[in-house]
Amino acid sequence: xxxxxxxxxxxxxxxxxxxxxxxxxxxxxxxxxxxxxxxxxxxxxxxxxxxxxxxxxxxxxxxxxxxxxxxxxxxxxxxxxxxxxxxxxxxxxxxxxxxxxxxxxxxxxxxxxxxxxxxxxxxxxxxxxxxxxxxxxxxxxxxxxxxxxxxxxxxxxxxxxxxxxxxxxxxxxxxxxxxxxxxxxxxxxxxxxxxxxxxxxxxxxxxxxxxxxxxxxxxxxxxxxxxxxxxxxxxxxxxxxxxxxxxxxxxxxxxxxxxxxxxxxxxxxxxxxxxxxxxxxxxxxxxxxxxxxxxxxxxxxxxxxxxxxxxxxxxxxxxxxxxxxxxxxxxxxxxxxxxxxxxxxxxxxxxxxxxxxxxxxxxxxxxxxxxxxxxxxxxxxxxxxxxxxxxxxxxxxxxxxxxxxxxxxxxxxxxxxxxxxxxxxxxxxxxxxxxxxxxxxxxxxxxxxxxxxxxxxxxxxxxxxxxxxxxxxxxxxxxxxxxxxxxxxxxxxxxxxxxxxxxxxxxxxxxxxxxxxxxxxxxxxxxxxxxxxxxxxxxxxxxxxxxxxxxxxxxxxxxxxxxxxxxxxxxxxxxxxxxxxxxxxxxxxxxxxxxxxxxxxxxxxxxxxxxxxxxxxxxxxxxxxxxxxxxxxxxxxxxxxxxxxxxxxxxxxxxxxxxxxxxxxxxxxxxxxxxxxxxxxxxxxxxxxxxxxxxxxxxxxxxxxxxxxxxxxxxxxxxxxxxxxxxxxxxxxxxxxxxxxxxxxxxxxxxxxxxxxxxxxxxxxxxxxxxxxxxxxxxxxxxxxxxxxxxxxxxxxxxxxxxxxxxxxxxxxxxxxxxxxxxxxxxxxxxxxxxxxxxxxxxxxxxxxxxxxxxxxxxxxxxxxxxxxxxxxxxxxxxxxxxxxxxxxxx
Numbered sequence: 093x094x095x096x097x098x099x100x101x102x103x104x105x106x107x108x109x110x111x112x113x114x115x116x117x118x119x120x121x122x123x124x125x126x127x128x129x130x131x132x133x134x135x136x137x138x139x140x141x142x143x144x145x146x147x148x149x150x151x152x153x154x155x156x157x158x159x160x161x162x163x164x165x166x167x168x169x170x171x172x173x174x175x176x177x178x179x180x181x182x183x184x185x186x187x188x189x190x191x192x193x194x195x196x197x198x199x200x201x202x203x204x205x206x207x208x209x210x211x212x213x214x215x216x217x218x219x220x221x222x223x224x225x226x227x228x229x230x231x232x233x234x235x236x237x238x239x240x241x242x243x244x245x246x247x248x249x250x251x252x253x254x255x256x257x258x259x260x261x262x263x264x265x266x267x268x269x270x271x272x273x274x275x276x277x278x279x280x281x282x283x284x285x286x287x288x289x290x291x292x293x294x295x296x297x298x299x300x301x302x303x304x305x306x307x308x309x310x311x312x313x314x315x316x317x318x319x320x321x322x323x324x325x326x327x328x329x330x331x332x333x334x335x336x337x338x339x340x341x342x343x344x345x346x347x348x349x350x351x352x353x354x355x356x357x358x359x360x361x362x363x364x365x366x367x368x369x370x371x372x373x374x375x376x377x378x379x380x381x382x383x384x385x386x387x388x389x390x391x392x393x394x395x396x397x398x399x400x401x402x403x404x405x406x407x408x409x410x411x412x413x414x415x416x417x418x419x420x421x422x423x424x425x426x427x428x429x430x431x432x433x434x435x436x437x438x439x440x441x442x443x444x445x446x447x448x449x450x451x452x453x454x455x456x457x458x459x460x461x462x463x464x465x466x467x468x469x470x471x472x473x474x475x476x477x478x479x480x481x482x483x484x485x486x487x488x489x490x491x492x493x494x495x496x497x498x499x500x501x502x503x504x505x506x507x508x509x510x511x512x513x514x515x516x517x518x519x520x521x522x523x524x525x526x527x528x529x530x531x532x533x534x535x536x537x538x539x540x541x542x543x544x545x546x547x548x549x550x551x552x553x554x555x556x557x558x559x560x561x562x563x564x565x566x567x568x569x570x571x572x573x574x575x576x577x578x579x580x581x582x583x584x585x586x587x588x589x590x591x592x593x594x595x596x597x598x599x600x601x602x603x604x605x606x607x608x609x610x611x612x613x614x615x616x617x618x619x620x621x622x623x624x625x626x627x628x629x630x631x632x633x634x635x636x637x638x639x640x641x642x643x644x645x646x647x648x649x650x651x652x653x654x655x656x657x658x659x660x661x662x663x664x665x666x667x668x669x670x671x672x673x674x675x676x677x678x679x680x681x682x683x684x685x686x687x688x689x690x691x692x693x694x695x696x697x698x699x700x701x702x703x704x705x706x707x708x709x710x711x712x713x714x715x716x717x718x719x720x721x722x723x724x725x726x727x728x729x730x731x732x733x734x735x736x737x738x739x740x741x742x743x744x745x746x747x748x749x750x751x752x753x754x755x756x757x758x759x760x761x762x763x764x765x766x767x768x769x770x771x772x773x774x775x776x777x778x779x780x781x782x783x784x785x786x787x788x789x790x791x792x793x794x795x796x797x798x799x800x801x802x803x804x805x806x807x808x809x810x811x812x813x814x815x816x817x818x819x820x821x822x823x824x825x826x827x828x829x830x831x832x833x834x835x836x837x838x839x840x841x842x843x844x845x846x847x848x849x850x851x852x853x854x855x856x857x858x859x860x861x862x863x864x865x866x867x868x869x870x871x872x873x874x875x876x877x878x879x880x881x882x883x884x885x886x887x888x889x890x891x892x893x894x895x896x897x898x899x900x901x902x903x904x905x906x907x908x909x910x911x912x913x914x915x916x917x918x919x920x921x922x923x924x925x926x927x928x929x930x931x932x933x934x935x936x937x938x939x940x941x942x943x944x945x946x947x948x949x950x951x952x953x954x955x956x957x958x959x960x961x962x963x964x965x966x967x968x969x970x971x972x973x974x975x976x977x978x979x980x981x982x983x
Contacts, residue, residue: 195229235937255279296318349375420447475503647666706742870980882967893960920947932947
């Protein structure tokens with residue numbers, strides 16, 4: 093059924109609904125009918141206004157005002173219906189376009205409909221919903237294209253894992269799109285090949301590590317060259333190849349030097365042998381053989397039976413020269429060297445003792461002078477700043493180091509005198525400040541008597557302080573005012589209480605007198621002013637009541653006199669009396685009796701007219717095929733006169749119309765069933781149910797339509813069951829991944845489950861649980877507080893490299909939300925001093941809520957093979973707010 097037809101049906105129903113209203117309004121006066129009609133006319137409720145104007149004309153035939161306004165109302169109602177007809181034509185076109193999937197064209201017709209009837213909230217809501225759906229679809233396509241573009245870019249850089257992630261996200265939006273069906277299989281193949289290369293590369297690198305540990309540099313170099321054949325530009329392998337080459341060269345040089353040392357040792361040229369062994373040890377400090385041979389040579393040279401007299405004499409001469417030039421440390425080294433040449437030598441031993449004594453004396457003197465100068469400098473600085481406490485303590489420490497220093501002793505006495513004077517002044521100032529502050533707090537609290545006490549004590553310490561003298565004077569003045577105010581408040585309160593007692597006793601005149609006296613004490617007191625207003629209003633009311641009683645009595649006497657001669661004038665007098673005394677029962681009873689008499693007379697007069705009008709209404713409703721309302725009007729005719737010819741004729745017309753409509757409904761039922769069957773075949777079961785229910789409205793007892801509705805509902809129930817099965821399967825997979833501690837893959841599956849059944853809370857709870865596990869196993873917290881990262885700007889976070897044995901289980905947790913309104917990509921990379929080593933891309937949706945991103949970074953070779961020390965975040969074409977950024981280990 094079109095909107096226009098539905099609107100016409102609503103108008104007919106509303107017209108019918110006026111008849112119970114008419115029956116109710118028949119008891120009203122002409123004036124009240126006109127008043128209600130005008131009110132609805134002003135409100136543009138022309139349908140209701142028409143009913144009231146018609147009622148007014150029935151109450152007062154040929155009334156020119158009601159007739160004129162009725163004509164205007166019918167004209168406006170017709171215009172209103174024409175506008176509605178155009179409006180619903182636009183709505184029908186819009187809904188047809190929506191069903192055809194032409195959203196943008198439908199929006200145009202919805203807007204045209206709203207230009208005709210701007211205030212229709214239902215149409216406005218549909219327009220907004222359609223615009224929202226269109227925007228969501230555009231946003232969905234934009235996100236899809238962004239994923240595809242980023243995936244292709246990453247694929248071009250041979251970052252197949254990151255590219256595969258982008259295309260997988262795009263496939264969630266449009267699984268059958270050619271960009272997905274063409275690229276996903278290709279990327280999966282390339283990623284497999286890349287992983288195989290990484291596996292082969294890792295095997296060669298493991299061979300290198302083993303050969304390098306054995307110092308088999310030839311084998312190590314061969315393994316590195318094999319690894320570089322797989323990844324020619326891999327920086328770590330290139331660096332290690334350079335290191336291995338250098339180590340091989342150093343090893344060759346070490347072996348040659350060691351051979352020369354052994355040759356010199358064999359020929360007992362110990363000095364030359366020692367030199368070569370020292371050179372070899374410098375090349376490879378971890379080798380023990382050169383160190384052992386040096387030790388062996390020293391033992392031979394130190395043997396009692398072996399003394400190199402020339403070397404001994406040279407060493408003693410050099411040592412004596414350094415001693416005489418007071419180079420005691422160097423002299424000690426030379427004497428010890430001579431003692432190694434000739435162990436137990438008395439002269440060398442004695443000179444070593446003398447040298448150590450001289451070194452000790454020199455060190456003590458230097459330390460004392462240095463500490464003394466430090467204390468003295470601190471004291472002088474404190475004296476310049478008049479910090480006498482520090483000056484006294486520093487001078488005391490300096491005097492302990494040099495007790496005989498007269499200058500320091502005199503300075504100390506002067507500093508102590510100044511310190512004592514400073515302490516006395518400070519104590520006075522502190523006591524004075526405490527008293528003044530206490531006084532100020534007391535004044536703020538209104539405790540003026542206490543404030544005066546504090547101020548007097550403060551002036552005893554500083555009698556000439558003008559500010560304190562002035563504050564004391566002000567406090568004493570406030571204290572005097574406070575005492576006066578307390579007396580006035582007491583008198584005011586007593587008068588207010590007395591006035592309330594008079595009000596309770598309803599002595600209104602005496603109460604007013606007491607309130608006026610209270611207001612002399614407090615002219616602007618709100619409580620007293622409000623009370624005065626209440627009393628004056630009550631006194632005025634009492635005066636008016638007395639006057640009303642007199643007027644009421646006169647009106648009742650006149651109405652009682654007129655009731656036998658002029659019933660309308662008597663009615664007006666009773667009504668006037670009731671307005672003066674609304675609670676009096678007598679005028680109400682008289683008015684009711686008069687109205688009953690008038691109503692009975694009016695009913696007898698209008699019986700024929702009512703039947704004629706009702707008969708016309710029956711024909712009008714039947715012409716509009718509204719049998720229900722025609723039946724309703726017929727029952728009103730029966731109540732007026734069931735045996736009247738017009739009543740009997742209306743029954744026959746209604747019976748004929750019912751038979752005609754039954755034949756037409758059968759035809760509409762057949763058409764509706766055919767439409768419903770076609771929709772059912774398209775598997776749009778929800779719309780099919782609506783169509784079958786429409787068919788059933790033409791034949792309510794039809795079993796075929798009811799059966800098809802049950803069948804469609806069962807199919808929809810099966811679809812829901814399939815959705816549940818898919819959800820359960822996805823959750824089961826996510827649980828398995830969680831148990832296997834593959835947290836990033838588990839989060840991905842739980843997120844997919846949340847999309848399948850958004851009303852389920854378990855996926856969100858498990859994602860939160862996984863996030864908690866990752867957070868609890870933190871290694872480094874790179875960011876804690878919320879932080880805005882500007883669009884297209886690098887933001888680097890540095891950290892110490894993760895220990896090698898923990899890298900393969902590492903996760904990166906990032907809590908982030910979109911700071912704007914459009915979705916974009918967040919590019920996360922990592923690296924070391926040597927540059928960027930790897931990364932991944934995170935999709936940031938157009939949402940104001942935080943989202944947790946968990947990435948198993950430990951699975952990337954460059955993460956666990958390199959000493960990475962930084963992570964860089966680059967928001968591409970959008971600003972992001974990040975919260976926690978953390979590197980964690982797996983459980």
